[in-house]
Amino acid sequence: AQGNDPKETVESNDAQSTGVAGYDDGFFIAGQLDETDDDGNEKTRHFRLEIGGRLQTQYDLLIAEEGEDLDLARSRFLIRRARLNVTGHFVSPDFTYAMQAAFDRGNPELLDYFVNYAFEPGTFEGRLGQWRVPFLRTEINSSGSLLLVDRSLTTSVFGEGFDAGMGIHNNYKKSPPFEWFFGVFNGTQTDLEVVSFDDANTPTFFYPSVVGRVAYNYGDIKGYSTGDLKGGPLRFSLGASGMTQFGLQRDNESATKATVDYILKAHGFSTSGAFMLATNQDGEALTDQNLFVTGLFVQAGYFLSEMIQPAARYSRVDYEGDDELVHEALGGLNVYFWGHSLKWQTDAGAIIVETPNDTDTAYRLRTQLTLSF
Amino acid sequence: AQGNDPKETVESNDAQSTGVAGYDDGFFIAGQLDETDDDGNEKTRHFRLEIGGRLQTQYDLLIAEEGEDLDLARSRFLIRRARLNVTGHFVSPDFTYAMQAAFDRGNPELLDYFVNYAFEPGTFEGRLGQWRVPFLRTEINSSGSLLLVDRSLTTSVFGEGFDAGMGIHNNYKKSPPFEWFFGVFNGTQTDLEVVSFDDANTPTFFYPSVVGRVAYNYGDIKGYSTGDLKGGPLRFSLGASGMTQFGLQRDNESATKATVDYILKAHGFSTSGAFMLATNQDGEALTDQNLFVTGLFVQAGYFLSEMIQPAARYSRVDYEGDDELVHEALGGLNVYFWGHSLKWQTDAGAIIVETPNDTDTAYRLRTQLTLSF
Amino acid sequence: AQGNDPKETVESNDAQSTGVAGYDDGFFIAGQLDETDDDGNEKTRHFRLEIGGRLQTQYDLLIAEEGEDLDLARSRFLIRRARLNVTGHFVSPDFTYAMQAAFDRGNPELLDYFVNYAFEPGTFEGRLGQWRVPFLRTEINSSGSLLLVDRSLTTSVFGEGFDAGMGIHNNYKKSPPFEWFFGVFNGTQTDLEVVSFDDANTPTFFYPSVVGRVAYNYGDIKGYSTGDLKGGPLRFSLGASGMTQFGLQRDNESATKATVDYILKAHGFSTSGAFMLATNQDGEALTDQNLFVTGLFVQAGYFLSEMIQPAARYSRVDYEGDDELVHEALGGLNVYFWGHSLKWQTDAGAIIVETPNDTDTAYRLRTQLTLSF
Incomplete structure (x- = not known):
């Protein structure tokens, strides 16, 4: 390493x-690096x-109805x-790191x-740092392998984004x-500064x-890549996640979210979807939870050839308390020049917002080139 | 690719x-990557x-006259x-990418x-993403190969900077x-958020x-690198650019800019310059344009030896409406330790701002080391 | 280099x-790169x-005493x-660069x-750019090789951080x-924008x-890496630094800081510490300086085995004028999996703030994994 290198280096005897x-x-x-330690043992x-x-x-492009006009x-x-x-x-293939x-x-x-250490690879691993909280299947799914141009609108309501934990x-x-994950996170992505609990009089x-x-997961499925790019027999995955944000409990404001989801692929066809719900605390006990929003989406695509895949998605978010219902319906066409690494995706459709007094509609068109190198 | 890699990877059979x-x-x-596809064909x-x-x-260093003092x-x-x-x-040398x-x-x-694909290399290429809008010659010119320490002051008035398109x-x-470029851009580098057209009652x-x-371009000129570092016979380039910002038309505020420019190199000597003008819409029709600012600069340099190059530049910006005229005259000396990759540039001169009632002068000195690795 | 490369490249004949x-x-x-110049000379x-x-x-984790509670x-x-x-x-091993x-x-x-050129390697070198001002020993020390989880609280009071110069x-x-450094810096890390000196009527x-x-430095000591990871006989370093910020002189507000520091290592044991003071100008002359804050810390650690190192530190900052005294006492344990490159550090202790009327105590616990690749 350089003499004026900002990083500190390991010294090895030999x-x-x-x-x-x-x-x-x-x-x-x-x-x-082939090392010989003080006892003469070699390690690579x-x-x-x-x-x-x-x-x-x-x-x-987004066009909104306003009165009688667009x-x-x-x-x-x-x-x-x-x-x-x-x-x-x-040092070892079992100790991995990732920065993005x-x-x-x-x-x-x-x-x-983050860093990830495989104590028993594929059986028991630990991860530490900041990454996308693995709550929604669609968020674990890389943004480079989505079925339509972007994620369902349910993701912005129920997703957790990136968090430290x-x-x-x-x-x-x-x-x-049998896939499993259990973790603890800050739960406050937007505010990593000092959290003061003025009303707490006991240390917590x-x-x-x-x-x-x-x-x-049934069959050799890649559960976090939408689309059946490689083809193959029937494979599917069924998942469920839950999370509780204890962090807001001090004001009787804990929140809980849950989701069930699936993905299925067979012979170039794929479909996936999820149902999500979120509750807020509505009393002094942590168990006094009040349902306030539900969401679901379902999507499907089919490879007409190695490169061409039409796809469609329906999403809805239902704000129970506010009596507001949002739907989104999208159809799209994907062209894969070099798998997910170089592809061109287009989708178009409508977003409808229903309230007791009104129904608003907007139309959208998105076309996007993806390069992942 | 790593198992916990944030990027999605291409799978190849063989x-x-x-x-x-x-x-x-x-x-x-x-x-x-030598691939064999399903039909047994090999591709590299x-x-x-x-x-x-x-x-x-x-x-x-900047020193301004204030009253009688500096x-x-x-x-x-x-x-x-x-x-x-x-x-x-x-995938192919014809498909290039660049991030900065x-x-x-x-x-x-x-x-x-951005990504760039050469459908016919050097004849027909397409580019998509964000990069420096190729309007001014001096902006296409890399900041690593400028003749003086920085670009002419006309650039900050007429330049387009980096934009998506x-x-x-x-x-x-x-x-x-015969060099050509045609493109469309956002035209709103500073505000990529929702643009609402409240006064429009027709969808546009x-x-x-x-x-x-x-x-x-005459001769084997590098038109976007100032200075004649390598020497050679007479070469020159004559260019012209135009742009219209339709984006502001809704308030009868469209804007148009145009420039003509040149660069000439011969036997270690080089000179370049440009004239620019900008108009604003001054009526209801897009063609009701009013000239409001013009600019020009001219600069020259000569290699006394392989490493030493004195240079000078005169720039002026004339605000027609405001009756304000800004001049800048700079002389400089460049020392090239390893071409444009490692060099030391110094320039000094005066900036004069003339208004009907007043003339202000400031003196500047800049000295800069450039490393481009 | 690519045709659409944002960097400018060196051309070589051969x-x-x-x-x-x-x-x-x-x-x-x-x-x-083996070059042949125009005279046929070869250079590598x-x-x-x-x-x-x-x-x-x-x-x-931070817990504060509030009244009688924590x-x-x-x-x-x-x-x-x-x-x-x-x-x-x-170009040459003597011309180094670093970005972080x-x-x-x-x-x-x-x-x-920054870039660093060794005119005479180890004897006379020059550095230009932005880096950590080498005033405190603990700031020159990489954040990847600290004895406890983070630097002493004296560092946030007396440290200079990163500055251009x-x-x-x-x-x-x-x-x-015999180690030495002399440099000039902006002295205004937080404000690199125009500095206007309204009250100055002479150009300065x-x-x-x-x-x-x-x-x-006595013996083969690495003076800017705490801990005696490799072991060896007695080695030590004694240092002193001074700095004056002339930048504030215009308001009779110049500031001066000084520090003396040491580090000693022997057979797995290490100790280091420093005393710092800062003065403010208190009159019209630059020499009318008034002491307003002093600080000191001392720390030590010992390798029980190749991997395990307990450590401790005491720090204090004494605000002379404000009659406020801050102490921090920390004990910690470090586990080195792969030298400083992969290690796990934990420390815990108390921070005590004494004022004439009050004494506040807070307790802290930090545990941290470091990966430096």
Whole structure:
């Protein structure tokens, strides 16, 4: 390492290093370090760094009904996602790390930065840092492998986004037969500054949100990639997640969310969907929960050829208390130039907002090129 | 790719990968992937990633006349540009990508993120994403190969900066004999949020700014690198660009800009310059345009030796309506340690602001080290 | 380099490039370029780029006494440091560069971006750009090799952080026997915008802060890495730094800071500490300085085995004028899985704030995993 390097380096008594670089499902640098420790034992250490990016450039058009006319509400080019990521393993293939920074829309921010250690690979692993809370299936699903241009509108209502915390799991993103995850998170993505509990007169030592998820996966399914790009026989996954935000309990304001979801693929056809609900505390006890919003979506797509996939989705969000119902129906067409790494997606449809007195409709069209290198 | 990698990867049935890394006008990782598809056909895919940066550290001094005295208006070290970029090609050398993030002055933001596909290399290419709008020659010119410490003051008046959009061209940055670009952009770099057209009662489906540029290039000129670093016989380029911002038409506020420019190099000598004008709509019709500002600059430099280049520039901006005239005259000296990649530039001069009642003068000195790796 | 590359490239008449990549105390790409100049002379140019990161994920608990009770003031997961860095050398091993960006807590910013040239390696070197001002020993010390979870609270009072400037030195971070640094900096990290001196009626051409540091290093000590990870005989370092901020002189507000510090290591034991003071101008002359705050800390640690190191620190800050005294006492335990590159640190203790009328106590617990790749 350089003399004026900001990083601190490991010193080894006797080490030999070999390396290689290239492209293998991602640009990489990999190296080995053969060490001899003080007792003469040899060990080989493994290091890998991958550099990747994702660019999603979108044209986004939104037209709203206003009275009897249609009004242009939005017409723009949008750098929907401008990502840079660095991932790999360090010392051992079982100790992995991932960093992802977003430069979307000109506001850089950290999305992922975590380490993952496989105590028993695929059986018992631990993760620490910041990453997307694995509550909704559609949020675990990479933004680079969505069935339509973007996620369902239910995601912005029920999703958890990126949060700092820790969890244990059995490599849930790889869809093992009985998949599970359990974790604790800050539960306050937007405010990581000092949280003061003025009204608390007893020390309370832990106020996190807790998240649990299980799924049953049948067949060799990739449960977190929509679309049946590679084809194959019938495969499916059934999942369920729950989370409770204890953090707001102090004002009798705890919140609970739950979801059940599925994905099914067969011979180029795929369908997936989910039902979600959220409750708010409505009394002094944590169990006095009041249902205030439910959501669901269902979507399906089919590969007409290796490259062409039409798809459609229906979503709805029902605000129980406010008597407001939002529907979205979208149809789309995807063209895969190089799998999910280089593809062009277009979708169009309507968003309808129903209230007791009024019904508003807006029409949208989005077309987006994705490059994931 | 790693199991907990944020990016989604391509799966190939049967692929062999080879790779290499090093320095060749930039640090790079390159790889090939030899694929056999289902029909037994072999294809070779090409991948390349380059990592680069640019650091421009400047000492900046500004002294203003105030009454009869000279006052120090500014004395500072400035991290003028702190860039990190990732560029390369993906699947084919004809499909290129580029990302550039700026960390200048502590405010990170995305500058470039685009893809470029050469349908016919050098003849017909398409570009999509965010990059510097190719309106002014001096803006297409990289900030790493300027003749003086920074661009002319006309650039801040007439330049378009970085914007999201799409365009077609014949590899304009490489100065083909008849160079052309045509594109559409958001035209609203500073506000990518919802644009509401409250006063519109008809749906209007496209409100972009459109930009066109042509140039004639004689000899093997690099039209977007000032200075004749390599020497050679007489070469020159003549260019013209126009743009109209339809986006503001709704309030009878469309704007139009035009420029003509040149660059000439011969035997170590170089000169370049441009004239620009901008009009504002001044009536109900799009054609009711009112000239409100003009600008011009001319600059020249000469290599006394391989490393030493004195240079000078005169710029003026004339605000027609406001009766204000701004001049800038600068002289400078450049020392090239390793071409444009490692050089030290110094310039000094005066800025004069003339109004009917007053003439203000300020003196500036800037000295800057550039590293582009 | 790519045609649509944002960076400008060096052209060489006749150059051959060879390269290598891997892991050697950091992921790297290195290359050589054998050039033949116009006179037929051969030169070999050396290039190296290293990519690294640092992730520190912390659980942070703070409990404050309020009246007779203890109150939870803070309980959170914290992405304490989320860094990405690019370092290396360019053209020659003597010309090094370093960039470090922080994505901590979701607010990306530039920390380091500088170049360093060794005119005489280890004897006379120059540095230009932005980096951590080498005033406090504990700030020169990388955040990846601290003895406890974070720096002493004296650092937030007396530290200078990252600033733009230039300096000369004899490779001070490598602890040569007689180590020295002298530099000038902006002195205004938080405000790099126009500084106007309204009350000055004479032009004044330079208003920087100046910093000097010297140290005597005995034995083969790494003076800027706490802890005696590798063991060895007695080694120590004694240092002293001073700085004056002339920038505020215009309002008779110049400030001066000074520190003396030490570090000693022997056979797995290490101790370090510092005394600091700061004065403010208290009259019209620059020499009318008034002491207003002093600070000190002392810390020690011992390796019980190759991996396990208990440690402790006492810090105090004494605000002379305000009659306020802050103490902090911490005990900690460090587990080194792979040197400083992968380690787990925990510390706990009390912060006591004494004023003439009151004594407030808070208790803290922090546990943090560090990965530096």
